[in-house]
Amino acid sequence: MAADQAGITFVKRHALDVRITHWIVALCFILLALSGLAFFFPPFFFLTALFGGGETARILHPWIGLVLALGYLYLFLRFVGACLWHSDDSRWISRLGQVMSGHDENLPEVGKFNAGQKLYFWAMALLILVLLASGVITWNEYFAHATSIPAQRIAVLAHSIAAALAILGFIVHIHMVTWEPGTLRAMVNGTVSGGWGWKHHRKWLREVVSAGRAKPGTNAPPAE
Amino acid sequence: MDAARTMTVVRSSATASARTTPRFEDEVTKLIDVSKCIGCKACQAACTEWNDTVQPIGYFTGSYQNPPDLTANMFTLMRFNEWVNPKSGELEWLIRKDGCMHCADPGCLAACPAPGAIVQYANGIVDFVHENCIGCGYCVKGCPFDIPRYSAAPAKAYKCTLCSDRVAVGDGPACAKACPTEAIVFGTKGEMLHHAAGRITDLKSRGFESAGLYNPDGVNGTHVMYVLPHADQPELYSNLPSDPHVSPWVRVWKGAAKTYVSLAAMAALIVGAVVHHAAGGANRVSEKDEQAAKKLIEGKE
Numbered sequence: 001m002a003a004d005q006a007g008i009t010f011v012k013r014h015a016l017d018v019r020i021t022h023w024i025v026a027l028c029f030i031l032l033a034l035s036g037l038a039f040f041f042p043p044f045f046f047l048t049a050l051f052g053g054g055e056t057a058r059i060l061h062p063w064i065g066l067v068l069a070l071g072y073l074y075l076f077l078r079f080v081g082a083c084l085w086h087s088d089d090s091r092w093i094s095r096l097g098q099v100m101s102g103h104d105e106n107l108p109e110v111g112k113f114n115a116g117q118k119l120y121f122w123a124m125a126l127l128i129l130v131l132l133a134s135g136v137i138t139w140n141e142y143f144a145h146a147t148s149i150p151a152q153r154i155a156v157l158a159h160s161i162a163a164a165l166a167i168l169g170f171i172v173h174i175h176m177v178t179w180e181p182g183t184l185r186a187m188v189n190g191t192v193s194g195g196w197g198w199k200h201h202r203k204w205l206r207e208v209v210s211a212g213r214a215k216p217g218t219n220a221p222p223a224e
Numbered sequence: 225m226d227a228a229r230t231m232t233v234v235r236s237s238a239t240a241s242a243r244t245t246p247r248f249e250d251e252v253t254k255l256i257d258v259s260k261c262i263g264c265k266a267c268q269a270a271c272t273e274w275n276d277t278v279q280p281i282g283y284f285t286g287s288y289q290n291p292p293d294l295t296a297n298m299f300t301l302m303r304f305n306e307w308v309n310p311k312s313g314e315l316e317w318l319i320r321k322d323g324c325m326h327c328a329d330p331g332c333l334a335a336c337p338a339p340g341a342i343v344q345y346a347n348g349i350v351d352f353v354h355e356n357c358i359g360c361g362y363c364v365k366g367c368p369f370d371i372p373r374y375s376a377a378p379a380k381a382y383k384c385t386l387c388s389d390r391v392a393v394g395d396g397p398a399c400a401k402a403c404p405t406e407a408i409v410f411g412t413k414g415e416m417l418h419h420a421a422g423r424i425t426d427l428k429s430r431g432f433e434s435a436g437l438y439n440p441d442g443v444n445g446t447h448v449m450y451v452l453p454h455a456d457q458p459e460l461y462s463n464l465p466s467d468p469h470v471s472p473w474v475r476v477w478k479g480a481a482k483t484y485v486s487l488a489a490m491a492a493l494i495v496g497a498v499v500h501h502a503a504g505g506a507n508r509v510s511e512k513d514e515q516a517a518k519k520l521i522e523g524k525e
Contacts, residue, residue, distance in 0.1 A: 009518050041487065045238060045339055140360060140361030144361055149364065153473035157473050157474075168493055182509050194514060195510070196509045198517040205520065
């Protein structure tokens with residue numbers, strides 16, 4: 001919402017509550033992936049040392065999972081309106097080749113989130129739901145007798161598959177942030193440059209401008 | 225871990241290099257002759273005494289079976305079933321001493337994520353090493369016989385050790401030692417197969433045509449075998465499975481193929497991302513974009 005010395009105008013993108021929740025979820029995700037990979041793949045068992053050993057990793061993993069699920073629920077409620085699917089999204093995703101080669105000019109103008117972000121949002125919501133349900137079923141400390149052993153066998157397999165898919169999605173998520181410079185600050189400072197909005201989310205930028213929420217030179221430039 | 229110092233480990237949970245070359249060691253087996261069992265529970269008493277476990281006093285529920293199920297303190301349990309034989313019309317009291325079968329292909333060991341928490345010795349005994357156990361309960365899901373029991377405190381899984389600590393010093397399991405009718409005998413697998421064959425011949429000569437040995441192939445045989453008068457219907461003996469095998473769900477979950485597929489996918493995606501970034505360069509915002517945005521914001525577009 002501000003112009004800095006170099007003439008770049010910054011626009012508010014993510015509110016503070018969203019940013020804090022996002023980073024809590026991100027931290028939980030990394031901790032869960034590290035401990036989960038240790039339980040899933042024996043050569044990674046050494047990663048449990050980060051948590052104080054196998055036993056403490058086993059104790060902590062489900063609790064961290066609950067924090068992540070609650071955090072994601074908050075993000076879900078904050079973002080679900082902006083992540084509904086529109087016909088433009090189908091056109092956008094059908095030109096994925098243009099997206100990946102950086103030809104944003106050949107794509108439909110994008111609102112607050114593009115089709116890829118929306119897919120990530122919904123995929124993670126679904127996977128976290130599966131992980132939460134299967135995780136509770138296999139939470140031996142408290143729910144060992146809540147379900148039958150055959151049900152637990154299915155749950156533990158579903159948990160591993162969902163976790164592997166979530167990690168794959170997470171890798172893409174990280175890649176998109178680093179591949180499109182200027183994106184990370186949306187989750188750190190909460191702002192993006194006007195040019196970033198123009199290039200990647202032009203429809204959203206127009207909405208912000210027409211709503212009068214992007215006035216030039218009204219605020220001090222965010223520190224970076 | 226005393227047993228591991230005197231017996232050779234041939235398989236160890238979550239450890240790729242566990243298959244050491246076994247030195248010559250006979251496979252041991254406990255043979256339980258159901259036809260000779262009188263249901264005295266001396267085996268249960270001996271088991272709790274040797275393993276120094278205390279099963280809290282429960283309630284009488286109309287059955288001699290006590291406690292009602294295996295627990296983290298009761299590694300072996302006499303299961304009682306009253307069955308009317310439709311052929312003879314007679315009531316038969318089927319008593320089976322339940323406990324770990326010490327499978328040649330142990331599902332608990334396959335499921336265990338903690339290196340060295342479950343080991344299989346060259347003599348066939350499958351043992352839980354509690355100092356390595358993390359208490360996840362995966363062994364409970366892996367076992368096709370529903371044997372390991374989870375203890376709340378300490379949060380670890382327990383089961384029959386086949387008295388590995390006694391066997392390690394040349395003795396037999398406590399239950400076999402206590403059995404007054406020699407319904408439980410212990411020796412090498414070869415000796416026990418031979419002994420069982422004699423018992424089965426005897427049972428058949430006395431009218432039990434279906435008498436046979438329970439040493440199921442689905443888990444590559446077991447190191448606890450039963451002589452059953454009705455070997456054609458093992459389920460009669462308190463749901464002893466007729467074809468036990470490690471669940472396909474567990475096989476897929478723990479299968480090397482699936483593990484490597486997911487890790488390969490993660491690695492490929494990371495490499496792909498790096499190549500994508502390096503080959504095409506970052507998708508940077510240009511000065512033109514900034515100028516266009518500035519015009520839009522200042523209302524000049």
